[in-house]
Amino acid sequence: MADNLPGELKSVYYVNSGSEANEVALKLAKRATGRVEMISCKNSYHGSTHGVLSIMGSEFFKSSFRPLLPGVSHIDFNNEEQLSTITERTACVIVEPVQAEAGVIIPQNNYLSKLRARCTETGTLLIFDEIQTGFGRTGSLFAMNKYGVVPDIVTFAKALGGGMPLGAVVASTELMKCFTFNPVLGHITTFGGHPVSCAAALAALKILLRESWIEDVEAKAKVFIDAISNHPKVAEIRHSGLLIAVDLGKEEYASRILQLLLDEGIMSDWFLFNPTSFRIAPPLCITKEEAIDASEKILNALNKL
Ligand SMILES: Cc1ncc(COP(=O)(O)O)c(C=O)c1O
Structure with a gap:
């Protein structure tokens, strides 16, 4: 190390x-x-x-x-x-x-x-x-x-x-x-x-x-961000690589989205000190195809908010 x-x-x-x-x-x-x-x-x-x-x-x-x-x-x-x-x-x-x-x-x-x-x-x-x-x-x-x-x-x-x-x-x-x-x-x-x-x-x-996972981090983050950034329920996205906060601007939205995401098969999480956002932080080995698939599911969850 x-x-x-x-x-x-x-x-x-x-x-x-x-x-x-x-x-x-x-x-x-x-x-x-x-x-x-x-x-x-x-x-x-x-x-x-x-x-x-x-x-x-x-x-x-x-x-x-x-x-x-x-x-x-x-x-x-x-x-x-x-x-x-x-x-x-x-x-x-x-x-x-x-x-x-x-x-x-x-x-x-x-x-x-x-x-x-x-x-x-x-x-x-x-x-x-x-x-x-x-x-x-x-x-x-x-x-x-x-x-x-x-x-x-x-x-x-x-x-x-x-x-x-x-x-x-x-x-x-x-x-x-x-x-x-x-x-x-x-x-x-x-x-x-x-x-x-x-x-x-x-x-x-x-x-x-050995793998190209770190080099690919930004491109994979972009898949998620491009897919959801224009959604009307998304107020702001903050990210550094694949550490992504999707800010929905309202606590009520951020707490409801977690169950909607689970219904789509996506595990997300809230932030201890930012009650209006949910997190996208997939394993770095996620493929681009999996990222596209996951983004569509996140979009489905956002549509149900
Ligand atoms: C930034 C940061 N520091 C420290 C910790 C504590 O690590 P652990 O849960 O392994 O004790 C965490 C855990 O979430 C963390 O996110």
Whole structure:
């Protein structure tokens, strides 16, 4: 995996899930910087365990579980003025390079480069959560390649394991060494990096790099978008590769469409923080013919709204 990552991102620590990967990233940032303040984005989702719940960008999902970690604040994704809230006291900023559960929000006006620059200026570690965007989803192997910004730490899960449970935290060897002293065993896990999961991940990565699936992502996304974008019930479509949000402009439409899609044999999903949209995120191995067929079914569902 390290061969396919840019810059100093060469040391990979395997864990069991995306939530655990982000827990490790936060711990690493605190340990390496000696700082405690952490910043994440509003409407971000980084997992469900206590630490990452603390940085979730929505009070609705957190309030029943307080008290959570102190020192957490939130900024608006794409808001350059708020970058000044990142200071010499900030241990890390964690961000999804494309905000997924917010309803597929794309970085605008080189936002990620500006975020990178502010983090470098303040000695803050930049963490990319590529748990949804990694492994071809946005049309590049990793979203950081697509947007040309290299974080200090990146986390992966979901597609990483090719269907098996696996998460990973990647940083420079120097940074990762912080976990080897004060205390030794900075993060430990019984089954993290299980050989069966790692074998599945390696096989999945080899296939992903061998096939033309990533090159074909944009063309397949276009099939879906062209088929439905002019439908009167579609208010807006936001997408990065095959991570597509179809915004229907009304919560009522977005909740009804899921059953209508199921009736057509299509599994979709809602977004945690964007109640007016539904998601199109097929497996990257979908063929163009299957994409055309699925688009027709989505159109049928939209017609019944
Ligand atoms: C962006 C992002 N980060 C982290 C996670 C948490 O991953 P896991 O469910 O493997 O703990 C998810 C899961 O949906 C996610 O979408």
